[in-house]
Amino acid sequence: MTTLARSRYHSWRAPLAGPGMVLASMIAQNFGATIAKQMFVAVGAFGVTGLRVFLAAAVLMLLRTPWRRPLSREVLPSLFLYGCMLGLMNLLIYQAFARLPIGIAIGIEVLGPLSIVLAGSRRALDLVWFAAAATGLVLLLPLRVENGLDPLGLAFAAGAATCWALYIVFGKRVATTLGADAVAWGMVVAACINMPLAVTFAGGALLDPLILLSGLGIALLTSVLPCMLEMEAMRRLPSHVFGVLLSAAPAVAAIAGFFVLGETLLPVQWLAIVAIVCASCGSAVCAAQSTLADRRS
Secondary structure (H helix, E strand, O other): OOHHHHHHHHHHHHHHHHHHHHHHHHHHHHHHHHHHHHHHHHHHHHHHHHHHHHHHHHHHHHHHOHHHOOOOHHHHHHHHHHHHHHHHHHHHHHHHHOOOOHHHHHHHHOHHHHHHHHHOOOOOOHHHHHHHHHHHHHHHOOOOHHHOOOHHHHHHHHHHHHHHHHHHHHHHHHHHHHOOHHHHHHHHHHHHHHHHHHHHHHHHHHHOHHHHHHHHHHHHHHHHHHHHHHHHHHHHOOHHHHHHHHOOHHHHHHHHHHHHHOOOOOHHHHHHHHHHHHHHHHHHHHHHHHHHHHHHO
């Protein structure tokens, strides 16, 4: 390849690198979740959650070696709360996965970060995104028997959404001080929450070599790899573009659930997911425009 051809190739490829990383992150997370759901038969949702979080914490601690940098006492309360929200978010969403199609569970979960954006909005257009999100949620509620959605599963997904919102709040407090180390320490706290439940409900099955290997694969796909990809993508992309791309997560989850698990959704449920994706995408764009306007004023 000539120098000119190589230059043209890299100039064409560079703008696609950031979006490609976000897409790869979502694919890894959601296809990892489908593998995790298949393991529920062997060790249950509690077992998979605990094993995944524990192994993710171990890998992140080895990669980041955060213990080499001392923690200040001031950051410990926020770090503890951040880790607790991370642990509970994982715990609740995997309980939702056990009872709902993955696409629907993720669709409800993303309402958590969306609520953070809409809560701080000052634009009339944000009411449109709120209405779209509310419409999507209403369409998912089991108001009709044929929907066949487990109310307890919906409650777990709603709990995960709440934890995700609080995870963002506490995460902002520790990110400026600890950077990427916050994820490693937070995962350790999350493991302390989830592993006792995993041992209680799954017991010695967690030590099976095949289960351990599968758990490591899930940890890499759903935690370690997405963390690394998204950190790199955020360096390359404006925040609003990053948010718009992530808004497709429920649709990616539904596609993964269909191809791997054979989870089919009713047309009204697909409509609900589209409404939530549109709300997330629109709110990300409006938030970016509002931030830009504030900087100019």
